[in-house]
Amino acid sequence: MGDAVMKAPRSLLPFSIERVGFVARGRSILADVSATLAPGTLTVILGPNGAGKSVLMRICHGLLEPSSGRIVWNSPELPGAPRRQAMVFQHPVMLRRSAIANIEYALELAGVARVERTARAWRALEQVGLAHIAGRPARVLSGGEQQRVAIARAWAVRPEVLFLDEPTANLDPGATAAVEQAIRAIHDSGTKVVMTTHNLGQARRLADEILFLYAGQLFEQAPADEFFAAPRSEEARAFLKGEVPWH
Amino acid sequence: MNTVGEAFELALGMVVSADPQLWEIVGLSLRVSLAALALAAVLGLTLGAIVAVAQFPGRRAVIVAMNALLGLPSVVVGLLVYLLLSRAGPLGSLGILFTPGAMIVAQAVLVTPLIAALSRQAIEDAWREYREQLRSLGASTPRAARTLLWDTRFSLATTLLAGFGRAISEVGAVMIVGGNIDGVTRVMTTAIALETSKGDLPLALGLGIVLLSIVLVLNVIAFLIREGAQRRYG
Numbered sequence: 001m002g003d004a005v006m007k008a009p010r011s012l013l014p015f016s017i018e019r020v021g022f023v024a025r026g027r028s029i030l031a032d033v034s035a036t037l038a039p040g041t042l043t044v045i046l047g048p049n050g051a052g053k054s055v056l057m058r059i060c061h062g063l064l065e066p067s068s069g070r071i072v073w074n075s076p077e078l079p080g081a082p083r084r085q086a087m088v089f090q091h092p093v094m095l096r097r098s099a100i101a102n103i104e105y106a107l108e109l110a111g112v113a114r115v116e117r118t119a120r121a122w123r124a125l126e127q128v129g130l131a132h133i134a135g136r137p138a139r140v141l142s143g144g145e146q147q148r149v150a151i152a153r154a155w156a157v158r159p160e161v162l163f164l165d166e167p168t169a170n171l172d173p174g175a176t177a178a179v180e181q182a183i184r185a186i187h188d189s190g191t192k193v194v195m196t197t198h199n200l201g202q203a204r205r206l207a208d209e210i211l212f213l214y215a216g217q218l219f220e221q222a223p224a225d226e227f228f229a230a231p232r233s234e235e236a237r238a239f240l241k242g243e244v245p246w247h
Numbered sequence: 248m249n250t251v252g253e254a255f256e257l258a259l260g261m262v263v264s265a266d267p268q269l270w271e272i273v274g275l276s277l278r279v280s281l282a283a284l285a286l287a288a289v290l291g292l293t294l295g296a297i298v299a300v301a302q303f304p305g306r307r308a309v310i311v312a313m314n315a316l317l318g319l320p321s322v323v324v325g326l327l328v329y330l331l332l333s334r335a336g337p338l339g340s341l342g343i344l345f346t347p348g349a350m351i352v353a354q355a356v357l358v359t360p361l362i363a364a365l366s367r368q369a370i371e372d373a374w375r376e377y378r379e380q381l382r383s384l385g386a387s388t389p390r391a392a393r394t395l396l397w398d399t400r401f402s403l404a405t406t407l408l409a410g411f412g413r414a415i416s417e418v419g420a421v422m423i424v425g426g427n428i429d430g431v432t433r434v435m436t437t438a439i440a441l442e443t444s445k446g447d448l449p450l451a452l453g454l455g456i457v458l459l460s461i462v463l464v465l466n467v468i469a470f471l472i473r474e475g476a477q478r479r480y481g
Contacts, residue, residue, distance in 0.1 A: 063379050083385035093380035096398040096480050105394075109385045139481030 010075035012084055012160045013039040013192055015060070020069035022055050022216075029055050033069070033218045035211055037194060039160075042187045044207035044224070045196040048239060052216040053196035054090070057163050060194070061087045082111040086159040090166040092150030094138035099145075100125060102138045103153045110157040124156035125149070128182045144175030151182050155191070162186060164195035168202065180206060200240065204228060212236045257449035262456055269453050276434040276458075279347050280415040283354030287414075288407055290355070291362025296392040298363070299370035313367065316360030325423030328353040332424065345426040350434070353420040358410040365406040369399045401476035405469045412465050416458060 014036055022030040030052045037043055045053045058064040060071055077084055086106075095102050103121035112120065125131045128148040133141060138149055147167060154162055164183065168176040183206060187193045197203055203210065207224040212233070219233040231237050261269050298309055330336050332344040332352070343349045373395050381391045396403065418436035425432035427441055435454045442451035 058379075061383060063382055080387070083383075087383045089380065089383075093377050095377075095394065096400075106384050109390070137480045140479070 011039065012073050012075060012077070013037070014074055015161075016072045017056070017060065018069050018072055020056070020059055020066045020071070022052070022059060022064065023067045028216055030059075030066075030216045033213075033216075035218060035221050037192070039192050041192075041208040042183075042206055043192075043194045043209045043211060044203045045194065045211045045213055046200075046203045046207075046239075047196075047198065047213035049198055050215075051198075051213040053198075053213055054165050056213065057087070057165050057194070057196055061085060061163050063087075082109065083157075084159055085161040085163070086154035086157055087163040088147070088150045088154050088165065088167055090169055092146055092153075094141070094146055094149065096139055097137070098135050099130065099138045099141065099149045100134040102149060103156050106153045106157055112157070120156055121152075124152035127155065127185060128152045129178060142175075144171045144178070147171060147175070147179055148182060151179065151186070155182075155186050155189075158189075159191055161192045161194065164193065166196055166198070168197075168199070176202075212239070214239065251448070254448035254452050258452035258456060261449060261453040266453070269450065269457070271430070272433055272435055272438050272454060273457050275347065275432075276415055276436075279350045279421070279434060280354060280411060282351045283358060283414045284407065284411045286351065286355040287358040287362050287410055291359045291410070292366050292396060292403065294359070294363040295366030296370050296396055299367045300374050300388055300392045300395065310367065313360055313364040317364050319357060319360060320419070321357055321417045322419030322423065324357045325353055325420035328356060328420065328424050344424060345428060345432060347425070347432060349424040350421045350432060353424045354414040354417060357417060357420055358414050361413055362406055362410045365409065366399075366403055369402040369406065370395045373399050401472055401480070404472050408465045408469045412462050416462060 016036045017033055020030055020033045021028070033052075033056060045056065047053050055064060059066050062071075062077075095105060097105070100118070100121045103124055104117045107117045107120055108114075122131065122134065125134050128151055130145060130148055130152065133145060138146065141149065147170075151164070151167070167183065168179050171179060180202065183193060183195065195206070203224070210220065210222055210224050210227040211218060212220040212222075212227065212231070212235070214235045219235050220227060220231065222232070227236070228240070231240055260266075294313075298306065298313070328349065329344065331338050332341065332349050333339055334344070341348075343352070370392075374391070377391070377395065377398070381394060386394060416436060418440055421427075421432070421434055422437045422440070425434070425437065427433050427437040433441075435458045439451045439454050439458070442448070442454075
């Protein structure tokens, strides 16, 4: 589990989503979602657009307060202390500075000493294959490059948990392959990866475990091979057959 | 009295030959307005950043007030600062009425709301975009405010230039609190007003040419900053 665990005496994991519901403007987005996520598995939250995947992920990451229920961490983050989890957004926000400075900024907030930051930021960029654009202003990079810089930025801080929200939704196949490779490498480095996707092929390629979300409800939590071989719910069977591509 | 054409010729001559009287006035103008800008920038940017990112009761009222103060008439500012600094006023003991110090205060009061309102808008727009990302990275609210100030630096630079333009071209407030004393508190705008009424058109026009050039140059700089920054940094 490497440095993340060495830094923090007790792991964040496992964490539980306990009967989480979310209501926005009178509309129910999530209802009664419960699951426990353990370390070591790459978890994919799968479901059609509008299923509530992004909202669930934001609640887990602490960006949204659930309307009901709660998230329980094995050893929660302390308020004001550097974060031990990170998130890559579907549309990552690059700060108006160079790609490498974006990563150094995250490292500074993570409490990494100044002398270490540049070297670690370099390594993170190398790991996503973007060392050659380190000095370029981040906001003028292509969408795929920005996504990879965002992944490098999240990875550089060596989080215990990394959330990725539709990390390849707007990318071409080449960029998608590069991002998926980076995600696999992050998982192999010991970070718990939780990602959302509506892309079945991607879920098959990456997932150890599937959380199938549909219309704000969690229908299944199952090992990926079981889920794809024999989905238990009617909704998941229909989704796998491509009968409910959009919601 | 000269014709306008002759006056213009004489004025250009004064500008080109660096007429000492003219440049003394220009120099004081620049010193006063730059000092006022520095003061207003510290206050205005701080206020703008706080109102942009902080949640507090009465925030909307503060925003409305800040926007309303954008149109603050400079003579009213002059009057208020005069009352404040006059011997019987609350800050009368400072003894700075009719000195450049009073003019700096008046221009800073005039420009602070402008900088606060414009920077608040720019920083709040950026905050809407950055909010989740910065929270995710673990930035505290003060840290987020500092990051936003830096990330909006190009539009803030334009805002500061606009503030300087307003300060240096303003006449009512400095006239009231400075008194337009020759060699002490006479700046470009008050000199132009006085010399025009006296009929010394060359000096008035010469100062007018310098003032116009300054404002023009400021706008060119603002334009170039925007253009260049957009292209280079996105």
